Amino acid sequence: METRTPRGFHDVLPDEVRRWQFIEDNARRIFDLYGFSEIRIPVLEFTEVFARSLGTTTDIVEKEMYTFTDRDGSSITLRPEGTAGVVRAFVENSMHAKSPVSKLWYSGMMFRHERPQKGRYRGFYQIGAELLGPEDPASDADLIAMVWKFLESIGLSDRLTLEISSLGDQRCRPQYKEKLVAYFKPEADRLCPDCRRRLGTNPLRILDCKEEGCRKIAAGAPKMMDNLCGECAAHFGAVREYLGSAGVPYTINPKIVRGLDYYTRTVFEVTTNELGSQNAVAAGGRYDGLVEELGGPGTPAVGFATGMERLVLLHEKAHPGGFRREIKVFIAYVGEGTETAAFRLTAALRERGVPAEMEYGGKSLKSQLKRADKSGAVYTFIIGEDELSRGKVKLRRMETSSEEEVDIEAAPALSF
RNA sequence: GUGGGUGUAGCUCAGACCGGUUAGAGCACUGGGUUGUGGCCCCAGAGGUCGCGGGUUCAAAUCCCGUCACUCACCCCA
Numbered sequence: 001m002e003t004r005t006p007r008g009f010h011d012v013l014p015d016e017v018r019r020w021q022f023i024e025d026n027a028r029r030i031f032d033l034y035g036f037s038e039i040r041i042p043v044l045e046f047t048e049v050f051a052r053s054l055g056t057t058t059d060i061v062e063k064e065m066y067t068f069t070d071r072d073g074s075s076i077t078l079r080p081e082g083t084a085g086v087v088r089a090f091v092e093n094s095m096h097a098k099s100p101v102s103k104l105w106y107s108g109m110m111f112r113h114e115r116p117q118k119g120r121y122r123g124f125y126q127i128g129a130e131l132l133g134p135e136d137p138a139s140d141a142d143l144i145a146m147v148w149k150f151l152e153s154i155g156l157s158d159r160l161t162l163e164i165s166s167l168g169d170q171r172c173r174p175q176y177k178e179k180l181v182a183y184f185k186p187e188a189d190r191l192c193p194d195c196r197r198r199l200g201t202n203p204l205r206i207l208d209c210k211e212e213g214c215r216k217i218a219a220g221a222p223k224m225m226d227n228l229c230g231e232c233a234a235h236f237g238a239v240r241e242y243l244g245s246a247g248v249p250y251t252i253n254p255k256i257v258r259g260l261d262y263y264t265r266t267v268f269e270v271t272t273n274e275l276g277s278q279n280a281v282a283a284g285g286r287y288d289g290l291v292e293e294l295g296g297p298g299t300p301a302v303g304f305a306t307g308m309e310r311l312v313l314l315h316e317k318a319h320p321g322g323f324r325r326e327i328k329v330f331i332a333y334v335g336e337g338t339e340t341a342a343f344r345l346t347a348a349l350r351e352r353g354v355p356a357e358m359e360y361g362g363k364s365l366k367s368q369l370k371r372a373d374k375s376g377a378v379y380t381f382i383i384g385e386d387e388l389s390r391g392k393v394k395l396r397r398m399e400t401s402s403e404e405e406v407d408i409e410a411a412p413a414l415s416f
Numbered sequence: 417g418u419g420g421g422u423g424u425a426g427c428u429c430a431g432a433c434c435g436g437u438u439a440g441a442g443c444a445c446u447g448g449g450u451u452g453u454g455g456c457c458c459c460a461g462a463g464g465u466c467g468c469g470g471g472u473u474c475a476a477a478u479c480c481c482g483u484c485a486c487u488c489a490c491c492c493c494a
Contacts (some may be wrong), residue, residue, distance in 0.1 A: 007485085059492050065418085081494085110494080116419080117488060126494060194491075210490090257491055270494095280494060307494030335451050367446085369454040384452060398454070 002314045008114070010123025016312070021056035023311055026153040027127050031333050034146045036103040037128050041085045043108060047075035052293055053084035057201060064112040078111035082128045083287070083303050084294075089295035090132055097245025099133065101133035107308075119278035121308045127129070128284075128305035130289065135300035140286060141242030143302045147282055148248045150306075151270065156314055160281065163253035164243075164268040166236040166290045169288065171263070172229035177203060179222050187192070187217050206258045232265055239266055262287040266302065272314055281314060282306035326376035326397065328416055331358040332368035335385030341408065342383050345393070348412035379416060383408075 005011065012020060028038075047067050054061050066078035077084055086104055089095075095102045107127040114120060122374055131143050144164070151157045167173055171249065180203045188196055192211040206219050229237065243250055256267050267285030275281070284304025291299035322355045329349055333342040342358050348354040351365065365382070372380040382394040382403075392405045395414070 004485085064492080066435075093438080112493080114492070115490095116486090117490095120493070124494070128494090207493095277489065278493075283494065305494060310494060330454085364447090365452045366448095366450080366454075371454085373454040380454085387451090394453095396453075403453085 001411050006122070008116040010121060012096070016409050017315075017321070019312055020308065020321065021130050023154050023308065023315065024127070027105075027107070027150055030146060030150040030153055030281075032131060033149075034065075034142065034148075036105045036131075038084060038090060039104040041082075041089050041106065042079075043111075043311050044078050046084055047077040049294065050077050050080060051086050053087065053262055053290060054081070056260060058247075058259055060112060060237070060259065064114055066111045071268075076127040080112045082108070082111055082126055082305055083130060083262070083290070085296050085313060086128075086303075087132075087290050087296070087301070090130075090299075091294050093290060096297055096299055101131070101139075103129070103131050106408060112227060114178045114398070117278065118276045119307070120276060121309060125308035127308060130301060130303035132299055132301040137238035138242050140235075140239045140302050141246060141248075143284070143304060144239075144243060144250075144266075144268055145246040145248050147268075147304050147306070148174055148271065151282070154311070154315060155319055156272075156281075156311070159274060159314065159318055160270050160272050162248065162250040162268060162270050163256060164239070164250050164266065165252060165254050165256040166228055166232055166239075166265050167263055167267050167285070168224055169264045171228060172232055173224075174226040176222070176224050179205075179227065180204070183221050184217070185310050190217060199213050201255070207255045208257050211348045219274075225252070235265055255375075256285070258285060258292065259370045262290040262293070264274045264288045268304070270306075274317055275310060275313055278310060281310045297325070327355050327357045328378055329354055329356045330372035330375055330377035330380045331356060331383065332365060332372060332380055333359065333362060333383040334365045334368075335388075338362075338383045338385060338388055341388055341393075342381075343384070345381060345408065345411060352412050354412070354416055381411065386388070 023277060030265040031038075040136065047065070050065065055298070060080050065080055068076055070076045086106060090102060105128065108125065109123050110126050111123055113122055127275045129143065129146070131139050133139075144162070147155065148162060151160055168176060181199060184191065184195075184199055184203060184206060188199060191199070191206065191214050191397075192209065195206045195209050195211070195214050198209075204212060204224075207221060209215060209218065240250075240252075250268075253269075256269055258267050263285045265286040265288065266368050267330060269280050271279045272281055273279060282304055284301070284302065286299040286302045291297070291301060331342045331349075333339055346356050346358040357377070359371065362368075369380065377398055380396045380398060382396055384394065387393055387405060388408070391408055393408045393411055394403050395406050396403045396409070
């Protein structure tokens, strides 16, 4: 048998998990502060849910989904992102009827069949949030502010850049796209092969090309920002104002392109230059048409998602060390009948809420103390035959090596 | 899907260009130095299909071919 994970999947080992928990704890705390509730949804959906949501011509749907046929013949897909499933749950449970605004967050593993590289996996964790109901620009700004607060809370904001833009809506975006294609068409043979392809599939991406030649041509291209319809322009202006008043530092990047079809109006990205080429740690935007697309009542919404592995990678660079599990008290024992006493003392300590760990099997006292040391214990109880016969145990303070005898009955009640 | 780099002990890596005894180091682990006392130090020990398969050769970790994996980048994205 193959004793390894499939390509692109990875284990998160205990030492690392502490850091994950730190990030997750802060996410939970900040989201709660902003009035978001957690929702838990399946890791798989009918394929249709993703195909309709993300757009049938997007890379994710075309070539990156883990899709299989269920026993009854239906097509099932492991979720490549979180929004589609949350919106499906929103519609299926008629959440619109329960409240004019739903604030939901989720976390869990997503699946995309991509070629792995630094910060990019086939099975990866995302934390995300969706704010459904309001169309008001204050909701865009509130969500973005929450993302920023979260990143601040884990000590990363000084290494991150927040960029925002507007993609327009059903009215102005198609017009802009045409304008863009009309601009690039005559230059097609001077574009790189990728961009010639993009001209047909996703002309907005040409603006983002890294090729020098394409960048020169793109520099003179019409900008979405200048082609927003009146309502979209007003919306974007208001979002900026709210962000400013919330003290969220952002820059405008008109070249932001999203890979999913459902985005409208506000889009944003949080990036770093410390993670190689996978530089986006969080991204999101408004998707006013998606709820209706999935069969619900017309409901505007904004949302975002962040990649846990990327956050963890960055957090490791920013704040190395400091996430080891530590036990408060270690219980060592040596001699006849001491193991039972150790077992009871350990249990009694835990009963009082003191994190305690005991030796199993009784090696030399030396090796027990070594283990105590490694466990990070502040105190070690040493139970020896002599002391035990007098109803005593030794309490060793690890840092100073000082020891004193205490009554074994009173030991669990000491203040640690 | 396309390109580059790398696979030697649990981890980080020497050894490879120039084939030649039992393949090394540091860290980690175990035991001892201390018949019941951690960290520092000293001594000892355990741990390896040199990714896998084939080829060349008297002889391959080392040279050749293939293959797999990992990794970085492109594409795309969190």
